[in-house]
Amino acid sequence: MILAIDAGNTRTKWGVFDAQGAMQSNGVWLNSELMQYENLMACIPHEWQACKQAVISNVAGTRLATVIKAKLAQLSISQCWVVPTKQAANLLNRYESPEKLGSDRWLAMIAVRHDYVLPALVINAGTALTLDALDIDKTMQGVFLGGLILPGLHLMQQSLLEKAADLSTLDVQSGDLQRFPLNTHSAIYSGALSAMAGAVKSMYNKLEQHVGLAPLCIVSGGDAAILIECLQSELLIDAKQLVLAEHLVLKGLYFLERSFAEGLPV
Incomplete structure:
Protein backbone atom coordinates (compact mmCIF):
# COMPACT_ATOMS: atom_id res chain seq x y z
CA MET A 1 0.00 0.00 0.00
CA VAL A 82 7.97 15.89 -3.72
CA VAL A 83 9.91 18.74 -5.30
CA PRO A 84 9.00 19.45 -8.94
CA THR A 85 11.69 18.62 -11.50
CA LYS A 86 12.34 19.43 -15.13
CA GLN A 87 10.75 16.17 -16.22
CA ALA A 88 8.82 13.33 -14.55
CA ALA A 89 6.16 10.75 -15.37
CA ASN A 90 6.22 11.60 -19.10
CA LEU A 91 5.65 15.31 -18.45
CA LEU A 92 8.01 18.18 -19.27
CA ASN A 93 8.08 21.13 -16.86
CA ARG A 94 8.85 24.44 -18.62
CA TYR A 95 8.76 26.58 -15.47
CA GLU A 96 11.76 28.94 -15.41
CA SER A 97 12.86 27.38 -12.11
CA PRO A 98 11.13 23.95 -12.14
CA GLU A 99 11.61 23.37 -8.41
CA LYS A 100 9.69 26.58 -7.62
CA LEU A 101 6.48 25.35 -9.25
CA GLY A 102 3.95 24.42 -6.58
CA SER A 103 4.11 20.67 -6.02
CA ASP A 104 0.31 20.48 -5.94
CA ARG A 105 0.08 22.02 -9.40
CA TRP A 106 2.79 19.71 -10.74
CA LEU A 107 1.14 16.59 -9.35
CA ALA A 108 -2.32 17.53 -10.61
CA MET A 109 -0.82 17.90 -14.09
CA ILE A 110 0.89 14.49 -13.77
CA ALA A 111 -2.49 12.95 -12.92
CA VAL A 112 -4.18 14.64 -15.87
CA ARG A 113 -1.34 13.55 -18.17
CA HIS A 114 -1.97 9.97 -17.06
CA ASP A 115 -5.79 9.89 -17.06
CA TYR A 116 -6.92 12.23 -19.85
CA VAL A 117 -6.28 13.07 -23.47
CA LEU A 118 -4.16 16.20 -23.96
CA PRO A 119 -4.27 19.15 -24.57
CA ALA A 120 -6.03 20.21 -21.39
CA LEU A 121 -6.44 23.12 -19.03
CA VAL A 122 -5.91 21.91 -15.46
CA ILE A 123 -7.85 23.96 -12.91
CA ASN A 124 -7.80 23.81 -9.13
CA ALA A 125 -10.47 25.94 -7.47
CA GLY A 126 -9.38 25.99 -3.86
CA THR A 127 -7.88 28.63 -1.59
CA ALA A 128 -6.12 29.79 -4.75
CA LEU A 129 -7.38 29.38 -8.29
CA THR A 130 -4.68 27.85 -10.49
CA LEU A 131 -4.96 27.45 -14.27
CA ASP A 132 -2.27 25.34 -15.93
CA ALA A 133 -2.04 24.63 -19.66
CA LEU A 134 -0.90 21.23 -20.93
CA ASP A 135 -0.04 20.24 -24.49
CA ILE A 136 1.58 17.19 -26.04
CA ASP A 137 4.60 17.10 -28.34
CA LYS A 138 5.44 14.92 -31.35
CA THR A 139 6.95 12.25 -29.12
CA MET A 140 3.68 12.04 -27.14
CA GLN A 141 5.31 13.59 -24.10
CA GLY A 142 3.14 15.97 -22.08
CA VAL A 143 4.34 19.58 -21.93
CA PHE A 144 3.45 22.14 -19.25
CA LEU A 145 3.18 25.42 -21.15
CA GLY A 146 2.60 27.71 -18.17
CA GLY A 147 -0.20 28.86 -15.92
CA LEU A 148 -1.91 31.46 -13.75
CA ILE A 149 -2.48 31.87 -10.01
CA LEU A 150 -5.41 33.94 -8.73
CA PRO A 151 -7.21 34.31 -5.40
CA GLY A 152 -9.85 31.65 -4.96
CA LEU A 153 -13.54 32.29 -4.30
CA HIS A 154 -13.23 32.81 -0.53
CA LEU A 155 -10.10 34.97 -0.81
CA MET A 156 -11.68 37.23 -3.43
CA GLN A 157 -14.71 37.82 -1.23
CA GLN A 158 -12.68 38.18 1.96
CA SER A 159 -10.29 40.75 0.49
CA LEU A 160 -13.22 42.93 -0.53
CA LEU A 161 -14.87 42.67 2.88
CA GLU A 162 -11.63 43.54 4.68
CA LYS A 163 -10.89 46.62 2.57
CA ALA A 164 -14.36 48.11 2.17
CA ALA A 165 -15.71 49.52 5.45
CA ASP A 166 -19.37 49.44 4.42
CA LEU A 167 -19.09 45.73 3.58
CA SER A 168 -17.20 44.49 6.62
CA THR A 169 -20.28 43.13 8.42
CA LEU A 170 -21.74 41.21 5.48
CA ASP A 171 -22.05 37.43 5.50
CA VAL A 172 -21.12 36.55 1.93
CA GLN A 173 -21.90 32.88 2.55
CA SER A 174 -25.56 33.82 2.03
CA GLY A 175 -24.93 34.99 -1.53
CA ASP A 176 -26.20 33.17 -4.62
CA LEU A 177 -24.90 32.89 -8.17
CA GLN A 178 -27.15 35.23 -10.17
CA ARG A 179 -26.85 36.78 -13.62
CA PHE A 180 -28.17 40.15 -12.40
CA PRO A 181 -27.74 40.24 -8.59
CA LEU A 182 -30.08 42.53 -6.66
CA ASN A 183 -28.47 42.30 -3.23
CA THR A 184 -24.93 42.94 -2.04
CA HIS A 185 -24.31 39.39 -0.80
CA SER A 186 -25.05 37.91 -4.20
CA ALA A 187 -23.31 40.77 -6.01
CA ILE A 188 -20.03 39.93 -4.25
CA TYR A 189 -20.46 36.17 -4.59
CA SER A 190 -21.45 36.33 -8.26
CA GLY A 191 -18.76 38.91 -8.95
CA ALA A 192 -16.03 36.70 -7.53
CA LEU A 193 -17.25 33.68 -9.48
CA SER A 194 -17.55 35.73 -12.66
CA ALA A 195 -13.97 36.94 -12.24
CA MET A 196 -12.79 33.34 -11.81
CA ALA A 197 -14.81 32.14 -14.79
CA GLY A 198 -13.51 35.01 -16.91
CA ALA A 199 -9.91 34.05 -16.11
CA VAL A 200 -10.67 30.44 -17.00
CA LYS A 201 -12.25 31.46 -20.31
CA SER A 202 -9.31 33.73 -21.18
CA MET A 203 -6.74 30.99 -20.49
CA TYR A 204 -8.88 28.40 -22.26
CA ASN A 205 -9.07 30.58 -25.37
CA LYS A 206 -5.29 31.05 -25.39
CA LEU A 207 -4.71 27.31 -25.15
CA GLU A 208 -7.32 26.57 -27.83
CA GLN A 209 -5.65 29.08 -30.16
CA HIS A 210 -2.21 27.61 -29.40
CA VAL A 211 -3.14 23.98 -30.08
CA GLY A 212 -5.73 24.55 -32.81
CA LEU A 213 -8.54 22.54 -31.20
CA ALA A 214 -10.84 22.62 -28.19
CA PRO A 215 -8.93 21.26 -25.18
CA LEU A 216 -10.43 19.52 -22.18
CA CYS A 217 -11.02 21.61 -19.07
CA ILE A 218 -10.27 19.48 -15.98
CA VAL A 219 -11.60 21.13 -12.79
CA SER A 220 -10.86 20.06 -9.22
CA GLY A 221 -10.87 21.61 -5.75
CA GLY A 222 -13.46 22.57 -3.16
CA ASP A 223 -15.16 25.15 -5.40
CA ALA A 224 -14.94 23.08 -8.60
CA ALA A 225 -18.66 22.31 -8.87
CA ILE A 226 -19.81 25.92 -8.49
CA LEU A 227 -17.13 27.13 -10.93
CA ILE A 228 -18.31 24.59 -13.51
CA GLU A 229 -21.91 25.73 -12.93
CA CYS A 230 -20.84 29.32 -13.60
CA LEU A 231 -18.93 28.35 -16.75
CA GLN A 232 -21.94 26.43 -18.04
CA SER A 233 -24.58 29.00 -17.11
CA GLU A 234 -22.61 31.74 -18.85
CA LEU A 235 -21.98 29.47 -21.86
CA LEU A 236 -18.28 30.18 -21.63
CA ILE A 237 -17.04 26.64 -22.32
CA ASP A 238 -18.85 23.75 -24.04
CA ALA A 239 -20.16 21.39 -21.35
CA LYS A 240 -18.66 18.45 -23.28
CA GLN A 241 -15.18 19.84 -22.60
CA LEU A 242 -15.73 20.31 -18.85
CA VAL A 243 -14.67 17.50 -16.50
CA LEU A 244 -15.11 17.49 -12.72
CA ALA A 245 -12.15 15.56 -11.26
CA GLU A 246 -11.43 14.43 -7.71
CA HIS A 247 -8.17 13.72 -5.88
CA LEU A 248 -5.90 14.89 -8.71
CA VAL A 249 -2.95 15.65 -6.42
CA LEU A 250 -3.29 12.34 -4.57
CA LYS A 251 -3.45 10.46 -7.86
CA GLY A 252 -0.46 12.41 -9.14
CA LEU A 253 1.49 11.37 -6.05
CA TYR A 254 0.72 7.72 -6.77
CA PHE A 255 1.68 7.99 -10.45
CA LEU A 256 4.92 9.79 -9.58
CA GLU A 257 5.87 7.13 -7.01
CA ARG A 258 5.20 4.43 -9.61
CA SER A 259 7.46 6.20 -12.09
CA PHE A 260 10.20 6.24 -9.43
CA ALA A 261 9.71 2.53 -8.78
CA GLU A 262 9.80 1.70 -12.49
CA GLY A 263 12.95 3.71 -13.06
CA LEU A 264 11.41 6.20 -15.45
CA PRO A 265 13.05 9.64 -15.94
CA VAL A 266 12.42 11.99 -13.01
Missing part, protein backbone atom coordinates in the same frame (compact mmCIF):
# COMPACT_ATOMS: atom_id res chain seq x y z
CA ILE A 2 1.15 3.52 -0.82
CA LEU A 3 0.12 6.51 1.27
CA ALA A 4 -0.32 9.81 -0.58
CA ILE A 5 -0.60 13.06 1.40
CA ASP A 6 -1.57 16.43 -0.06
CA ALA A 7 -0.97 19.27 2.41
CA GLY A 8 -2.75 22.22 0.80
CA ASN A 9 -3.21 25.82 1.89
CA THR A 10 -6.30 25.08 3.99
CA ARG A 11 -6.75 21.31 4.18
CA THR A 12 -4.60 18.19 4.26
CA LYS A 13 -5.94 15.31 2.20
CA TRP A 14 -4.69 11.72 2.22
CA GLY A 15 -5.35 8.53 0.27
CA VAL A 16 -4.13 4.94 0.46
CA PHE A 17 -3.54 3.24 -2.91
CA ASP A 18 -3.09 -0.44 -3.67
CA ALA A 19 -0.54 -1.80 -6.15
CA GLN A 20 -3.00 -1.39 -9.04
CA GLY A 21 -3.54 2.30 -8.29
CA ALA A 22 -7.02 1.98 -6.79
CA MET A 23 -7.67 4.28 -3.84
CA GLN A 24 -8.71 2.05 -0.93
CA SER A 25 -9.41 4.77 1.63
CA ASN A 26 -9.04 8.51 2.02
CA GLY A 27 -9.64 11.37 4.43
CA VAL A 28 -9.15 15.04 5.13
CA TRP A 29 -8.24 17.39 7.97
CA LEU A 30 -8.41 21.14 8.27
CA ASN A 31 -4.81 22.27 8.72
CA SER A 32 -5.84 24.33 11.74
CA GLU A 33 -7.22 21.19 13.39
CA LEU A 34 -4.19 19.11 12.53
CA MET A 35 -1.86 21.61 14.17
CA GLN A 36 -3.79 21.41 17.45
CA TYR A 37 -3.44 17.68 18.08
CA GLU A 38 -1.27 17.12 21.16
CA ASN A 39 -1.35 13.33 20.89
CA LEU A 40 -0.28 12.59 17.34
CA MET A 41 -1.01 8.88 17.56
CA ALA A 42 -4.61 9.58 18.54
CA CYS A 43 -5.37 11.12 15.14
CA ILE A 44 -3.41 8.79 12.87
CA PRO A 45 -5.86 6.88 10.63
CA HIS A 46 -5.65 3.13 11.15
CA GLU A 47 -5.43 2.65 7.35
CA TRP A 48 -1.93 4.15 7.43
CA GLN A 49 -0.60 1.21 9.38
CA ALA A 50 -0.64 -1.00 6.26
CA CYS A 51 1.62 1.44 4.40
CA LYS A 52 5.40 1.28 4.16
CA GLN A 53 5.88 4.22 1.80
CA ALA A 54 4.45 7.75 1.86
CA VAL A 55 4.67 10.33 -0.92
CA ILE A 56 3.89 13.87 0.20
CA SER A 57 3.08 17.20 -1.43
CA ASN A 58 3.28 20.21 0.88
CA VAL A 59 2.45 23.82 0.09
CA ALA A 60 1.33 24.60 3.65
CA GLY A 61 4.70 25.49 5.16
CA THR A 62 7.26 24.01 7.53
CA ARG A 63 5.14 23.84 10.70
CA LEU A 64 2.60 21.50 9.17
CA ALA A 65 5.38 19.51 7.51
CA THR A 66 6.89 18.91 10.96
CA VAL A 67 3.60 17.48 12.21
CA ILE A 68 3.25 15.16 9.22
CA LYS A 69 6.86 13.98 9.50
CA ALA A 70 6.31 13.13 13.16
CA LYS A 71 3.18 11.12 12.36
CA LEU A 72 4.92 9.09 9.69
CA ALA A 73 8.00 8.53 11.84
CA GLN A 74 5.86 7.07 14.62
CA LEU A 75 4.63 4.41 12.19
CA SER A 76 8.09 3.88 10.63
CA ILE A 77 6.74 4.85 7.20
CA SER A 78 9.44 5.95 4.75
CA GLN A 79 8.90 9.45 3.37
CA CYS A 80 9.33 11.02 -0.06
CA TRP A 81 8.62 14.76 -0.16
